[in-house]
Structure formats: structure tokens, C-alpha cells
Amino acid sequence: MTAATDSHIMQTYARFPLTLTRGAGSEVWDDVGKRYLDFISGIAVNTLGHAHPALQQALTSQAANMLHCSNLFHIPLQQQLATRLAELSGLDRFFFCNSGAEANEGAIKLARKYFYDQSSSRRTIITASHSFHGRTLATLTATGQTKVKTGFDPLPEGFCHVPFNDLDALAQAIDDDTAAIMLEPLQGEGGVNMPNPDYLPAVRRLCDEHGILLILDEVQTGIGRCGTMFAYELSADELSGIQPDILTLAKGLGGGVPIGAIAARESVAVSFAPGTHGSTFGGNPLSCRAALTVLDVIESEQLLENVRERGEQLRSGLQALADDHPEISAVRGAGLLCGMALTCEAAPYVAAAREQGLLILLAGSHVLRFLPPLNVSAAAVDEALTILASLFSKQI
Ligand SMILES: Cc1ncc(COP(=O)(O)O)c(C=O)c1O
Numbered sequence: 001m002t003a004a005t006d007s008h009i010m011q012t013y014a015r016f017p018l019t020l021t022r023g024a025g026s027e028v029w030d031d032v033g034k035r036y037l038d039f040i041s042g043i044a045v046n047t048l049g050h051a052h053p054a055l056q057q058a059l060t061s062q063a064a065n066m067l068h069c070s071n072l073f074h075i076p077l078q079q080q081l082a083t084r085l086a087e088l089s090g091l092d093r094f095f096f097c098n099s100g101a102e103a104n105e106g107a108i109k110l111a112r113k114y115f116y117d118q119s120s121s122r123r124t125i126i127t128a129s130h131s132f133h134g135r136t137l138a139t140l141t142a143t144g145q146t147k148v149k150t151g152f153d154p155l156p157e158g159f160c161h162v163p164f165n166d167l168d169a170l171a172q173a174i175d176d177d178t179a180a181i182m183l184e185p186l187q188g189e190g191g192v193n194m195p196n197p198d199y200l201p202a203v204r205r206l207c208d209e210h211g212i213l214l215i216l217d218e219v220q221t222g223i224g225r226c227g228t229m230f231a232y233e234l235s236a237d238e239l240s241g242i243q244p245d246i247l248t249l250a251k252g253l254g255g256g257v258p259i260g261a262i263a264a265r266e267s268v269a270v271s272f273a274p275g276t277h278g279s280t281f282g283g284n285p286l287s288c289r290a291a292l293t294v295l296d297v298i299e300s301e302q303l304l305e306n307v308r309e310r311g312e313q314l315r316s317g318l319q320a321l322a323d324d325h326p327e328i329s330a331v332r333g334a335g336l337l338c339g340m341a342l343t344c345e346a347a348p349y350v351a352a353a354r355e356q357g358l359l360i361l362l363a364g365s366h367v368l369r370f371l372p373p374l375n376v377s378a379a380a381v382d383e384a385l386t387i388l389a390s391l392f393s394k395q396i
Contacts, residue, residue: 016354023050026373026380028359037384039372040359044188044220044337047252047294047303049373055255058293059286068284077288084295085263088229091247093269095262096283100219100250101134103260104182106277107215107246108138110264111180112158113271114213122179122212128164130190130364133182133217142182145190165196171206180213180246181206185231188220191364192339194332200232204242213268216244219260220337223252224298224374227308227335234334252374257290259283303374310381311335314370317385325392338370339363348396358387 006015019031026049028038038050048055069075082094097103108125115122127133129144140148141155144164149155158177162169164187174181181203187193207214221231228234232242245268250260258281264272281287298304315331318340322328330341342349346368353360363369372380 018354025049025051026376035357036354037358037372037380037387039370039376039384040361041371041373042256043361044225044251044371045254045256047223047225047255047374048297049375052255052297052375054297055290055293058289059257062286062289065285067286068281070280070284071278071282075283075285075288077285077292078283081283081288081291081295084292085249085261088295089247089263090243091263092266093264095272095277095279096288097250097260097262097279098258098281098287099134099260100217100248101136101139102279102282103219103248103250103262104133104139104142104215104217105136106262107182107217107248108142108180109277110246110262110268110272111182111213111215113276114268115179117271122177124158124160124175124177124179125215126160126162126170126173126178126181128183128187129161130164130187130193131161131182131184131217132187132189133184134219164190164193165199167199167202167206170203174206174210174212178210178212180215182215182217184217184219184221185234186221186226186334186337188337188369189363191341191367192333192337192369194334200242207245213245214242215246215248217248219248219250221334222247222249223294224304224307225252225335225337225371227304227311229298229304231334253294254287254290255294257287259287259291298374301375306376307335307374310372310376310378311338313378313381314338314372314385317381318370318388321385321389321392328392333370336370336372336374336376340368340370342366342368349391352391352396353387356387356391358384360384 020028021031022029026038028036112123127142127144131144133139133142138156141159144161162173216232218230245265247263253259318331322331327343329343333339346362346366361369
């Protein structure tokens with residue numbers, strides 16, 4: 001069903017012809033009452049699915065108390081959230097903002113300010129091809145995809161790109177101007193691209209050898225999405241087993257309430273002294289309460305375990321499909337960030353799945369991406385696999 005009321009909205013999104021009006025868990029309903037399985041989760045945002053009772057209760061009680069008061073004041077819920085995330089991540093200090101792009105923009109500022117404070121000229125940020133870091137001027141410049149930059153020049157200086165997974169290219173790109181290497185531990189938007197097993201540990205070593213910073217953008221991969229709280233915790237054979245100097249989060253952190261975060265180790269975080277950075281809404285009581293509730297439920301409902309089990313179930317089901325259908329060239333991902341690469345355009349499969357009641361999305365033109373809520377059930381994963389099997393048995 002096409003919404004007839006888009007006339008005053010800037011047309012930045014090529015929207016699906018669908019209006020969603022209600023959700024519960026991993027299911028959503030459109031404006032004519034049709035049910036869909038939601039394997040998009042608002043693009044990795046609805047961590048706890050839709051209308052989770054704990055989040056409903058926390059948000060209504062917080063709204064009855066205080067939504068916002070400004071960072072001019074101490075905010076106990078912000079302090080609680082920072083302490084909790086510090087325990088979980090091993091990083092020392094947090095700055096809260098509202099989105100992934102804002103978190104990455106701040107991370108770039110922090111890396112530059114860190115070297116400025118040491119009277120060092122290091123300013124350049126090296127990022128990877130096919131990366132995605134956001135839509136602000138600095139983050140789209142950091143992004144390794146031409147399509148997001150076209151028409152927006154002049155772009156900020158001080159960024160360069162190397163192919164993802166190419167250690168030699170990375171080592172060659174590092175020079176006396178390099179401040180940081182900024183990577184998604186597993187690329188989401190760019191095609192669900194996995195790092196080679198030795199890539200991230202070797203990147204960490206390169207950063208240490210050169211005295212430069214490692215920024216990990218976990219806007220999509222963080223907060224349990226990959227089966228550990230942060231993707232960098234996955235063991236070296238699964239993904240990386242390393243720690244960043246600066247970490248960025250957003251998307252799933254608030255379970256649907258906008259909140260992002262920049263985390264850093266102490267010696268880096270001190271460069272954000274009073275007056276150097278800010279955000280009016282960042283870390284207000286409502287968003288911090290949402291994030292604390294998301295973290296509580298991940299723990300109390302043992303969702304990391306569910307992510308690992310449902311991720312295995314989904315990937316092995318997709319792999320079984322791939323074994324029978326040569327147009328599926330690869331199945332990859334970690335936890336519940338799954339990709340299925342096709343030899344043909346993937347968009348027709350997204351549309352056909354939607355017709356059959358399954359919401360999935362693209363990651364680039366040839367990859368189907370699956371991002372169910374972290375509490376998705378085994379029955380819902382089976383239902384999604386049955387729909388996909390019926391699609392691949394037909395000519396799309
Ligand atoms: C890895 C990554 N970084 C940054 C962003 C930008 O986040 P936001 O849309 O909240 O600005 C995204 C969004 O898809 C992302 O996947």
C-alpha cells in the first residue's frame with residue numbers, strides 16, 4: 001500500500017510501497033492489517049523487537065518523570081549508562097549523541113584533537129572501500145562508496161581509502177599524517193563483508209606500531225547484533241578478538257529511541273575537554289533509560305545466546321538453500337547480521353519476499369540482508385526460511 005501523503009517530505013528515500021502501523025515482537029502489520037515477519041528491525045534498531053513490555057514500561061515511567069534536561073546538568077541515568085557500557089566494553093569514557101553519523105563525526109573529531117593536543121600533525125583518517133559511516137560531510141567522506149558523495153563537494157580533507165581486508169595496502173597508506181584507521185569490524189551496508197581471520201588483529205598491531213588510533217564503527221554490529229555485546233569481542237577465529245581505542249555505537253543501543261555513543265580509552269577521552277564537543281539532545285534521560293533497559297533485557301532474557309543460536313539456524317538454512325540454487329553465491333555474517341550474496345540483482349527478491357510477508361533488505365545491489373530482532377524465535381526463523389525457499393523455487 002502506497003502512502004498518499006509524501007508530498008511535503010523530501011524524497012531522499014526510495015520507500016517500499018508499504019505503510020507499517022503496528023508491531024509486536026518480530027511481527028509487524030500494515031495499514032490494511034496484513035502481517036509481516038520483520039527481518040529488517042528498522043535497519044538493526046529494534047533490538048528487542050516491537051512493543052517489548054519492559055521498554056514500554058521504562059519509557060512511559062520516564063516520560064512521566066523527565067524526558068530532557070540538558071547536559072548543563074548532571075544526569076544520573078547517563079552516568080549509569082556510561083558505567084554499564086564501560087563494564088561491558090572495557091573502554092573508559094562515553095559521549096552520548098543521537099545517531100551513528102553523529103557518533104562517527106565525533107570519533108573523527110576526537111582522533112584529530114588527540115593528536116592536536118600532543119602537538120602532532122597527524123590528522124588523516126584511513127577507512128575501507130565499501131565501508132559506510134554516515135551521511136554528514138565528514139562521515140560521507142569517510143565512507144568508501146562513491147554514490148553517497150556525488151554532488152556534495154567540496155568534501156573535507158584528511159581521508160583516504162584502502163581495500164577492506166588488504167593489509168599491504170593499509171600498511172602502505174600509513175604515513176606521518178595518519179591519525180587513525182576507522183573500520184566496521186564486519187561491513188554491513190557494503191555487502192555484509194567479513195574480515196579475514198587475521199585482518200583485524202593485524203590492523204590493531206599496525207596501529208600500535210605506528211602510534212595511531214583504531215576507531216571501530218560498531219553502529220550496526222554492536223549491542224549484541226553479532227552474538228557478543230560488541231563484534232570486536234568475537235574470538236580471533238570468528239572475527240577479531242581485539243579492542244579499539246575509540247568505539248562508536250547507535251542503532252540498536254536505544255531499541256528504537258535515538259541514541260548514539262562515542263567510547264574511548266581514558267588517554268584519548270581527555271582530549272574532549274569542556275567546550276570541545278556537544279549535543280543538545282545527546283544522552284538525555286529518556287534515551288539513556290531506553291538504552292539501560294535494552295541492556296537489562298539483553299542480559300535477563302539471555303539474548304546473546306539467542307542471537308548465536310538463531311544466527312546459526314538462519315545461516316545453516318540459507319546455506320542449505322545455497323546448496324540447491326546456483327544463483328546464491330555465498331552466505332555470510334555473524335550472529336543476526338546475515339547476508340546472502342546472489343549472482344543477480346537482489347532487489348526483486350526483496351520485493352517478492354515482501355509480497356510473501358517477509359521484510360528483508362539489501363546490502364549493495366547483489367546481497368540480501370537479514371536483521372531480525374535479537375529475541376527472534378526459532379519458529380519465526382523457520383517461517384522466514386520457508387518463505388525464502390518458496391521464492392528460490394520460482395523464477396523471480
Ligand atoms: C556502520 C554504520 N555506521 C554509521 C551509520 C550511520 O548511522 P545513522 O544512520 O544513525 O546516522 C550506519 C547506518 O547504516 C552504519 O551501518
